[in-house]
Amino acid sequence: xxxxxxxxxxxxxxxxxxxxxxxxxxxxxxxxxxxxxxxxxxxxxxxxxxxxxxxxxxxxxxxxxxxxxxxxxxxxxxxxxxxxxxxxxxxxxxxxxxxxxxxxxxxxxxxxxxxxxxxxxxxxxxxxxxxxxxxxxxxxxxxxxxxxxxx
Amino acid sequence: xxxxxxxxxxxxxxxxxxxxxxxxxxxxxxxxxxxxxxxxxxxxxxxxxxxxxxxxxxxxxxxxxxxxxxxxxxxxxxxxxxxxxxxxxxxxxxxxxxxxxxxxxxxxxxxxxxxxxxxxxxxxxxxxxxxxxxxxxxxxxxxxxxxxxxxxxxxxxxxxxxxxxxxxxxxxxxxxxxxxxxxxxxxxxxxxxxxxxxxxxxxxxxxxxxxxxxxxxxxxxxxxxxxxxxxxxxxxxxxxxxxxxxxxxxxxxxxxxxxxxxxxxxxxxxxxxxxxxxxxxxxxxxxxxxxxxxxxxxxxxxxxxxxxxxxxxxxxxxxxxxxxxxxxxxxxxxxxxxxxxxxxxxxxxxxxxxxxxxxxxxxxxxxxxxxxxxxxxxxxxxxxxxxxxxxxxxxxxxxxxxxxxxxxxxxxxxxxxxxxxxxxxxxxxxxxxxxxxxxxxxxxxxxxxxxxxxxxxxxxxxxxxxxxxxxxxxxxxxxxxxxxxxxxxxxxxxxxxxxxxxxxxxxxxxxxxxxxxxxxxxxxxxxxxxxxxxxxxxxxxxxxxxxxxxxxxxxxxxxxxxxxxxxxxxxxxxxxxxxxxxxxxxxxxxxxxxxxxxxxxxxxxxxxxxxxxxxxxxxxxxxxxxxxxxxxxx
Numbered sequence: 111x112x113x114x115x116x117x118x119x120x121x122x123x124x125x126x127x128x129x130x131x132x133x134x135x136x137x138x139x140x141x142x143x144x145x146x147x148x149x150x151x152x153x154x155x156x157x158x159x160x161x162x163x164x165x166x167x168x169x170x171x172x173x174x175x176x177x178x179x180x181x182x183x184x185x186x187x188x189x190x191x192x193x194x195x196x197x198x199x200x201x202x203x204x205x206x207x208x209x210x211x212x213x214x215x216x217x218x219x220x221x222x223x224x225x226x227x228x229x230x231x232x233x234x235x236x237x238x239x240x241x242x243x244x245x246x247x248x249x250x251x252x253x254x255x256x257x258x259x260x261x
Numbered sequence: 262x263x264x265x266x267x268x269x270x271x272x273x274x275x276x277x278x279x280x281x282x283x284x285x286x287x288x289x290x291x292x293x294x295x296x297x298x299x300x301x302x303x304x305x306x307x308x309x310x311x312x313x314x315x316x317x318x319x320x321x322x323x324x325x326x327x328x329x330x331x332x333x334x335x336x337x338x339x340x341x342x343x344x345x346x347x348x349x350x351x352x353x354x355x356x357x358x359x360x361x362x363x364x365x366x367x368x369x370x371x372x373x374x375x376x377x378x379x380x381x382x383x384x385x386x387x388x389x390x391x392x393x394x395x396x397x398x399x400x401x402x403x404x405x406x407x408x409x410x411x412x413x414x415x416x417x418x419x420x421x422x423x424x425x426x427x428x429x430x431x432x433x434x435x436x437x438x439x440x441x442x443x444x445x446x447x448x449x450x451x452x453x454x455x456x457x458x459x460x461x462x463x464x465x466x467x468x469x470x471x472x473x474x475x476x477x478x479x480x481x482x483x484x485x486x487x488x489x490x491x492x493x494x495x496x497x498x499x500x501x502x503x504x505x506x507x508x509x510x511x512x513x514x515x516x517x518x519x520x521x522x523x524x525x526x527x528x529x530x531x532x533x534x535x536x537x538x539x540x541x542x543x544x545x546x547x548x549x550x551x552x553x554x555x556x557x558x559x560x561x562x563x564x565x566x567x568x569x570x571x572x573x574x575x576x577x578x579x580x581x582x583x584x585x586x587x588x589x590x591x592x593x594x595x596x597x598x599x600x601x602x603x604x605x606x607x608x609x610x611x612x613x614x615x616x617x618x619x620x621x622x623x624x625x626x627x628x629x630x631x632x633x634x635x636x637x638x639x640x641x642x643x644x645x646x647x648x649x650x651x652x653x654x655x656x657x658x659x660x661x662x663x664x665x666x667x668x669x670x671x672x673x674x675x676x677x678x679x680x681x682x683x684x685x686x687x688x689x690x691x692x693x694x695x696x697x698x699x700x701x702x703x704x705x706x707x708x709x710x711x712x713x714x715x716x717x718x719x720x721x722x723x724x725x726x727x728x729x730x731x732x733x734x735x736x737x738x739x740x741x742x743x744x745x746x747x748x749x750x751x752x753x754x755x756x757x758x759x760x761x762x763x764x765x766x767x768x769x770x771x772x773x774x775x776x777x778x779x780x781x782x783x784x785x786x787x788x789x790x791x792x793x794x795x796x797x798x799x800x801x802x803x804x805x806x807x808x809x810x811x812x813x814x815x816x817x818x819x820x821x822x823x824x825x826x827x828x829x830x831x832x833x834x835x836x837x838x839x840x841x842x843x844x845x846x847x848x849x850x851x852x853x854x855x856x857x858x859x860x861x862x863x864x865x866x867x868x869x870x871x872x873x874x875x876x877x878x879x880x881x882x883x884x885x886x887x888x889x890x891x892x893x894x895x
Contacts, residue, residue, distance in 0.1 A: 182451030
């Protein structure tokens with residue numbers, strides 16, 4: 111299955127809105143929480159991070175799509191979709207600071223670092239795994255329509 | 262007519278006098294019917310034509326049949342001996358031993374051409390002959406494009422009502438029926454009209470002839486599972502679980518950058534199709550026979566006229582009255598390169614000059630026994646597989662010299678920076694028949710926006726003759742070049758004829774610099790895989806003449822985005838086509854596992870819009886998938 115640009119964006123938004131939301135709602139309750147942060151604050155951070163992944167994701171998809179234009183098959187390995195967690199995670203972390211979602215913490219030594227890492231990587235993995243198979247069952251037309259969500 | 266020859270199928274071919282003359286029709290025989298050197302499914306006979314079946318030859322020497330309509334003088338095959346002479350089998354060229362081809366009759370050795378071969382598990386319609394007429398097509402019916410119920414009744418052809426009929430019974434029919442059954446259509450509302458027992462039979466026959474055995478891998482991807490409409494679990498996942506190895510998964514996750522594209526094993530595809538066919542009750546929908554014509558019905562829908570195997574019913578034909586008809590009959594015919602066809606027709610040599618798609622194991626056996634030279638023509642995936650087979654022979658000690666003869670040399674990547682296809686050593690490389698994104702990605706979106714010649718040109722630019730860049734093949738040919746037993750020859754073939762001593766074939770080739778080179782070879786294998794014109798196929802030809810169908814700029818049946826054949830609506834009835842027949846349309850790889858599945862989904866969705874079946878939404882999809890996983894029949 112090779113996605114179209116529109117299919118990439120639709121897939122991302124759909125998966126963040128379903129798997130992403132469900133997973134975030136659950137894991138936010140069990141994430142390692144520093145004493146300074148209340149449960150409510152953790153939920154505030156994780157859901158804002160998720161929203162950022164969706165919005166910034168549109169820009170990311172444009173970049174990925176552009177890079178693949180140089181390839182005859184307009185395609186790259188599924189594994190790359192997992193590895194993009196590195197760049198997207200980094201940018202999300204920086205953006206959350208820049209947007210003042212995590213005031214009073216800064217940089218790599220932030221007490222929220224482990225919480226964020228676990229949240230981001232597991233959410234990413236859950237979405238990626240779902241896209242590798244189960245999504246094709248839930249949205250039968252997904253693979254034929256280049257990643258578009260047509261129920 | 263009886264032919265006592267083990268290579269002749271029980272029901273091998275039919276000769277049929279029709280308004281246009283005498284026609285020869287291959288009835289899905291194992292070893293094929295060769296007309297003047299060309300493997301055909303059906304063709305019109307002309308004086309002097311030679312038909313070869315197994316080791317036997319029929320020469321058509323009589324006067325041209327009269328222009329009478331077929332039905333005016335319905336003649337069974339055995340009454341036409343005046344026009345056909347049988348040459349003694351002994352004088353035929355040495356032919357390959359009977360292969361274990363899947364189309365071969367099941368009982369093996371003692372095969373006779375007198376017993377009807379048809380699917381063992383097919384159903385038989387309980388029909389009564391009509392009140393009048395002989396139950397055959399009449400001149401009136403043939404002349405009339407749109408039929409009324411009365412017209413069919415008058416001819417005495419029994420009518421069977423069935424809402425949906427699929428013609429072909431191969432993978433294209435199977436994909437559609439699988440979707441429909443999952444969408445909740447009862448088996449009783451579907452009929453599959455076919456001479457095949459299992460959907461993968463023709464595919465497997467062609468694969469085995471072109472040296473792809475069960476353990477070899479097909480040029481298809483992991484997700485294009487023809488036996489699972491979800492493509493999940495994929496072939497790779499299943500192979501990984503079965504073999505308790507992560508290797509196939511690693512391939513799928515890293516293809517095509519860190520590893521080659523994963524391809525499924527042929528045997529896994531066959532067994533999967535057979536399992537799914539049983540699960541959806543395929544045998545209970547299958548009716549044995551050859552479809553003669555599909556004609557629009559006055560008042561809506563169509564008549565599909567089936568010729569059941571002789572002795573299966575009281576009449577020669579049965580007419581299915583269907584609202585929906587799906588045509589997926591596969592390749593209209595396979596052709597030889599014109600110069601090779603000329604050679605086979607002139608010298609009757611079916612031993613030294615062979616097609617990769619016909620049984621030609623004798624070539625490898627002879628080359629394994631004694632040193633020889635073989636010319637391979639074509640640079641597609643089949644040529645690659647043939648070269649692999651020859652290289653395997655070398656590894657086992659044969660002294661074969663291989664000359665790879667091509668018209669043009671691809672000696673590097675082609676196209677601009679955004680449209681660059683890898684190539685080299687004579688081959689253009691891409692993992693599948695079309696660039697990957699032509700299946701669902703942006704290249705398919707582009708095809709959707711193009712019409713006419715523009716689309717045909719575009720499809721050629723992302724398709725054409727290509728092969729996979731498999732490491733095994735690269736290594737084998739590099740070794741062949743280094744050791745001097747594999748050589749590329751570029752040029753235009755001027756003529757192919759027997760060598761003066763009569764012991765080999767001589768190919769005269771005009772090279773780029775204008776000089777002529779003679780290639781003396783023991784064998785020539787045509788691996789170009791040329792496909793015939795749809796006019797070669799009687800049913801398709803009739804659709805063009807009578808049902809309102811047209812052709813697209815690629816010469817195939819013109820279909821819309823939903824694989825409905827344009828111009829053929831008949832009242833509330835619809836006619837669909839998929840697979841090879843519908844190539845050149847909006848979905849570039851129409852003739853692939855992916856393509857027939859995609860077509861099946863489009864047709865199924867269209868049928869749901871027309872109220873024939875339920876729309877497969879998320880809930881149904883998940884429930885049905887769970888049934889599939891547990892192997893629960895539907």
